[in-house]
Amino acid sequence: MSEVVNAGFPLLTATAVLPAVGAIATAAVPAARRTVAKWLALLFSLATLVLAAIVLVRFEPDGDRYQLTESHAWIKDFGVRYELGVDGIGVVMVALTALLIPFVIVAGWHDADPQETGSKRWRPTQGFFALILMVEAMVILSFEATDVFLFYILFEAMLIPMYFLIGGFGDRAHAGTDEHAAAQRTYAAVKFLLYNLVGGLIMLAAVIGLYVVAGSFSLSEIAEARASGRLEMATTTERLLFLGFFFAFAVKAPLWPLHTWLPNAMGEATAPVAVLITAVVDKVGTFAMLRFCLQLFPEASSWATPVVITLALVSIVYGALLAVGQRDIKRLIAYASISHFGFIILGIFAMTSQGQSGATLYMVNHGLSTAALMLVAGFLISRRGSRLIADYGGVQKVAPVLAGTFLIGGLATLSLPGLAPFVSEFLVLVGTFSAYPVAGIIATSGIVLAALYTLVLYQRTMTGPVKTEVSAMPDLKARELAVVAPLIALLLFLGVFPKPLTDIVNPAVQHTMSDVQKQDPRPDVEAAK
Secondary structure, eight states: OOSOSOOSOOHHHHHHHHHHHHHHHHHTSOTTOHHHHHHHHHHHHHHHHHHHHHHHHHOOTTSOSSEEEEEEEEEGGGTEEEEEEEOHHHHHHHHHHHHHHHHHHHHTTTTTSOOEETTEEOOOHHHHHHHHHHHHHHHHHHHHBOBHHHHHHHHHHTHHHHHHHHHHSBOSOOSSOHHHHHHHHHHHHHHHHHHHHHHHHHHHHHHHHHHHHHSOOBHHHHHHHHHHTSOOOOHHHHHHHHHHHHHHHHHHTTOTTSOTHHHHHHHHBOHHHHHIIIIIITHHHHHHIIIIIHHHOHHHHHHHHHHHHHHHHHHHHHHHHHHHTOSBHHHHHHHHHHHHHHHHHHHHHTTSHHHHHHHHHHHHHHHHHHHHHHHHHHHHHHHHTOOBGGGOOOHHHHOHHHHHHHHHHHHHHTTOTTSHHHHHHHHHHHHHHHHOHHHHHHHTHHHHHHHHHHHHHHHHHHSSSOOGGGTTOOOOOHHHHHHHHHHHHHHHHHHHOOHHHHHHHHHHHHHHHHHTTOOOOOOSSOOOO
16 A cells, blocks of 8 residues: 555545644643633634535545545554545534534633632633543544544543543532532543543454454455455454454443443533533444444444344433433433434444434434533523522523523424434434334334423423522523524424435445445335336
8 A cells, every 4th residue: 555545635634633733722822811712712613614514525425435535654563554534424423523612612611711619720721622622633533534543542542631621620510519529520530531441441452353363454454355355254253353342332332331421421521521522522432333343343243233232222211211310400411312322323233224324314413402402401500500400490481592492402302303313313213123123113112201301301490480599590692592503503404404414424324234234124015116
């Protein structure tokens, strides 16, 4: 292979380097110039969004599988290359990440401002925004990496800034003393780190095993070797390697029973950081299942399908049931996300084109809907100073715009027809039912439970008599509307016209179906001619 595959402008590298440079520049701003740091971070995130939009426009859905490729020698002695490329799934995930980060920054505009809390002070504002940009850089590059070792480095490295964002910049609306709040944040951050590190260490063993078997870390080289018959994995070897990769991705996803770090992390983090966790970082896990598990280990993926589908169904029902019983608004949204990730993984391993297209769309639409709901919930919590559902009531009478946007975000979460998540959830259920009817029927219970926890949450917080503590609550301000309005507009647009996304995603899904040598089940009744 040549030292450089793409001699043109390294567009994919630029989409990751730009936020990384922004992180360094933001961190270097003097402590007294907090506002400058905020604007600098926002400008770099917007510039990254422009580059991501250019990547999306230049991508040709019917062209080569991996486009805008870059390949440079990195560690020659071990065959490691700096190798990038995007397919239809990767390019929409890059776009989603670049789209959400500016909203995260604007929503968290005051979340890291210095504030006296007893003898404690919040960490410097510059660090908060620099860490967000660094996470963006690593996540974008992980969606672009086509070298397994490069992906692994990014998969693990993104844990470091996330650890500090959770542990160092926690939610201020915390019941209890400052010391108790700090202890809870530390516990959540350490739990997040340990769970993901264990998954990463197991994956590292599998990455080394893959190199021993294949002699390469390059996805394209391994695929070419398998297609030509030069590489044949023993059945047991392939299954063990699959399990090593899948375990790490299931922790990140998160899939039951490896999910328990998520409610703690989302509950203790600020609302924008909670969005960063579930709408951006966690998507690396489900994305990697499509790109690495199915492509590298097709036989093992088919072998594991019954178990993975069972675990996905447990996640759907278990997450929804626990969401129904939550008293904490943010933990409710966290358990709802566990249920939604169950739908995504169910669609991936249904091994049908509808299921995998739906799963990919679900990754995008869940990112938008969860961002809308969690950020509005954050605005609500910051006004009242409490995350407990019981501390609210009658908010719609004093802050109707806040209540209305909260309702739309909730309706999107329960996949109401006309909003974007409905299309993806419908495709997942259709794709699952055509291959596994019983699993499809069980999964539909998640829809009923989603309606229950969403509408009960709205009823208890927004309707009824106005509680004294919320009687003077202000409505959404211009900055907050600038965050929520575009997300709601996208949910509505993609709910009635998902074609721009499906046109990009479907060819990539067909490639994945070819990898695992699967075809859609034929209908029992042929259509009339």
